[in-house]
Amino acid sequence: MKKLVAMFALMFLVVAPQSVRAADEAGFADYVEKIKAEALADGYSQATLDKAFAGAKFYQRAVSADKNQPEFKLTLDTYLPRAVPEWKAKQALEKYNEHKELLEEVGAKYGVQPRFIVALWGIETNFGGYTGGFDVVSALTTMAYEGRREEFFKKQLWQALTIIEEGHIDVEQMKGSWAGAMGQTQFMPSSFMAYAVDYDGDGRKDIWNSMGDVFASAANYLKNAGWRDDVTWGRQVQLPADFDESLASLKTKKSLAEWQALGVRRMDGSDLPQRADIEAAVVIPDDKEGRVYLAYANYDALMRWNRSHYFVAAVGYLSDRIRFPR
Template identity: 35%
Template structure:
């Protein structure tokens, strides 16, 4: 059958996107995908029903190199992910799902706080799954941009999920890259790791919280999780400590670190034997918080290979256990904002006449432009549109005043 996926190639090239697809050959790309799918056991009806009508989404190509865990300063990243709202909501989820989490721990050996922390960071406990249809995203990325081979594999796995009846196609919405469900599994991870924990005969990470939480614990277990051990500890370094030995993959016995004066910031003894392998993590350099991390940190890291991401989950899990914020401060004079503070900032910008859309705590281009305008007006340097404590305090102090008229 004829398969048509219209693409605004000229718009893509004008925006500076790199793609190997053109208007002439996108059809052949999809036909090639159809052949691969049928050879991999996807029936023709499934492919034609769910891929033939897909309209490519060129905006995805810009997102390939803009993942926040790699581009956002860690103090901003952590402030938004581990705030008092997420801690309070997570503690409520620990109570609401206590029975399920207890059974999950018995089955997979991963404690409830860690599982719930992954849930909180990945989807805000099921509130934010993402809005992009997986079949649209993965078809687009299978034919355009870099890493096409990877995304073609994910597209085939998505079609297998639909064909199996585990999750309906219209429920498969998620991130731009294809992650979906309560704990944002990629389709290939779903195939390998997802479990039917509620016993209904389907592995459903969208509508079944038990399936999602158990699948997350299964992932961590298979990634080397060690029951009863901590992910790590915030530590204090002695003066003139040689930080050249730091790095997540530079593992040494705990006795090596303690013998050189590295100690927990709370003064307590390390909760693992001296021969336990540990690495020194300095996510913001020598002047920021320091951590000794163990095998369980690596298990979290494997979920999404970014140290800031793993640290956010690890720290949130500690907060859910009742521990406090990090002791050391981040090396910045303009710390990040919690989600509540971001909403407050947006409210202040609206009150000053800036048209930034709704107050949602998401600092997009309109909010950044308004911040930059206020930074200029208030003579704050640099005027870079960054949402931090400095501009929030300045607007609080300034009170509600109309924005300066635009030159245009």
């Protein structure tokens, strides 16, 4: 699997060649008018469209970022210290304690351990410190105009217009990544529509400013992804020398007793937990000489959030640092 470290992507952007559509600022204005006409025909109000596109701009930087996301040939041992430096582990514990009452309330309601909510928050946006500075409507319109994935980005744009029309966020505050991921949870508009929660009861699902909405929306996503609050995300393990690597797949689930019989052990060499109600998969993100995990159901749920083993390992590692502070 390619090792994509998205959090460093914007640091290494290069100018992309022209797209098939030859996306440029000159044609963008015409495309915006076409989009507005389609949206109006689909039932969006003129007032919503006027607000949403009042400051519409073409983001060449977004097109470049999409085409030139760099690949980093890292291992988990070199990646994790970058994704979860000591200062972030310390801050995660501070944030956990700062919002403990609210986190425990949300965690109990949705069946998600609070440490994972904080870990996701930390990995996605550095605890809300960086949520992206792109105007979401402009970014999505730019990516639709660029043309390679027009259908996908138009769907996201329509969802963004719905969010504006329903009054969840002012257009000026609707900021996110170059791809349109929004707020402190970095939800795409479709995820917002499916999982965002108005936890504070003010009539708005505000994943930008309301901590209750941020935490509950993340927890609601995980709950719907099959989260279990009676198990952790996974554990690092060691494999026997003769382990059959064809068994290392999220699709291959076995009981802990079955993995034990195949020689899988905890990192200290001791037996695996004796729990008959847990099935797990063996995951080898790099190779047998690197980190190996037994992946539980919550690993799968985190993969639904972001289909990167490195992302899941970073969230899991940070959650463990909250649970077992040094």
